[in-house]
Amino acid sequence: MVKFAPPADGRPMKKNDLILIAALLAVALLAYAGVSLYSKVSTNKAEAVVYQQGKEQGRYRLSENTVVEISLENGDYNILQIREGQAEITEASCPDKTCVRHRPISRQGESLVCLPNQMAVEIENGADSGIDGATD
Amino acid sequence: MTKKIAYTGMFTALAFVFSYIESLLPINLGIPGIKLGLANLVVIVALYLIGVKAAGILSLVRIVLMGFTFGNPANMIYSLAGGVLSFVVMVFAKKLKFFSVTGVSVLGGVCHNIGQILIAIIVVETVSLLYYLPILILSGTVAGVLIGILASVLIRHLEKALAVSQ
Structure with a gap:
């Protein structure tokens, strides 16, 4: 059949x-x-917030140019660059480099994610507009 | 039966080669996850001409092979999530007989992207990945249409050549 x-x-x-x-x-x-x-919310106070495995690792204002190395315990790293109000990953230890090829981000809610390193950079609008604005 | 096994093996190899070729020609639009999904062409043709089980096995084997060779084992979980969701939805869509091959392929393409986003949201614990959803639904639809049209032409021409007796 x-x-x-x-x-x-x-x-x-x-x-x-x-x-x-x-x-x-x-x-x-x-x-x-x-x-x-x-994502149309004003981005005057926007910050790039770095998360590793869902935990916040640091906040950097988009208005200040800076370069940060985000390292993991196992030696993996991502290099975050903030320039002219935009955040991008310029270097990473991961094999696929998807995060490096990603276009720079600057708008509320946008994110850069490195899946192999379980790292994410998210744009947040600063402490006053956060829905769950945690303080520490 | 023997014929079926041979075809499954051949199709698996073909899907593997297609994935490899696609990994050599990445589409870079500044947004991760946009691709044609050539391997899905093989999965769909197998789904219609060999059977659900064979198509499922070849899809899984293809993902594992890619993960350990030209791909990246760390990303295998994302491919698996996309592949499994896409396959399950395609099997149901085919059973419904409501869509033609193109409709089934479109659903597969879109669900592949949705599966990957969902698992990434869970693993990276970042809900803002939903930001990619609109563009990935769009790219999944476009890729699904292209692959679907190709698949229906292929199925029509291969139907007699591959007659699998059951």
Whole structure:
């Protein structure tokens, strides 16, 4: 017995496919609108916050140029550079360098993530606008 | 049965080679995670022509092989999350018979990206990765359409050549 799923009666797309594609594009657009609304908050006091495995490691103002080395216990590292109000990773010990190739970030909620090193840099708007502004 | 095993092996090798080729030609748009997903082309063709089990096995083997060779073992968990979610959704979508190959492929592409973001949010403990969601839904859809059209052409032409008796 030979069994086959009929591949779409010869045509590559059905009406249902087009509906699905349109729906997904609409979702992407809505999600984009949501994200840009969220990130429109003023960034005067913006800070780059460094997290390792979810724990906060440091905060650096985007208004002050600086270079920080973020090191892990096992010798891995990421180098964070803040220049002209933007944060970027200029060097990293991870093998894939996704974080290094990532474009510089500056808007509320944007993040740079290094998956192998479990490191993330997030832009936050400073202490006064944080929803869960923890103090230490 | 023997034929099925041979095809599964051949398709696994093909998916592996496609992943390798894709790793040589990274698409760099400043946002991680955007890619065509050539290996998914093989998974979809296998899903329709060989069977669910074979397609699932080849998808898993491909991810593990890539992780230990040209890829990066530290990132295997992300590929696995994307691969598993994408595969499960594709199997259901195919069973529903509501979409053609292209629809199934689009769902697979989008779910692959969603799976990766979800696991990354859990591992890195950073919810702000959701920031990538819109662009990754878009790129998953575009890649899914391209791969889906290719897959439906391939399935049509390979159908007779690969007849697997059950």
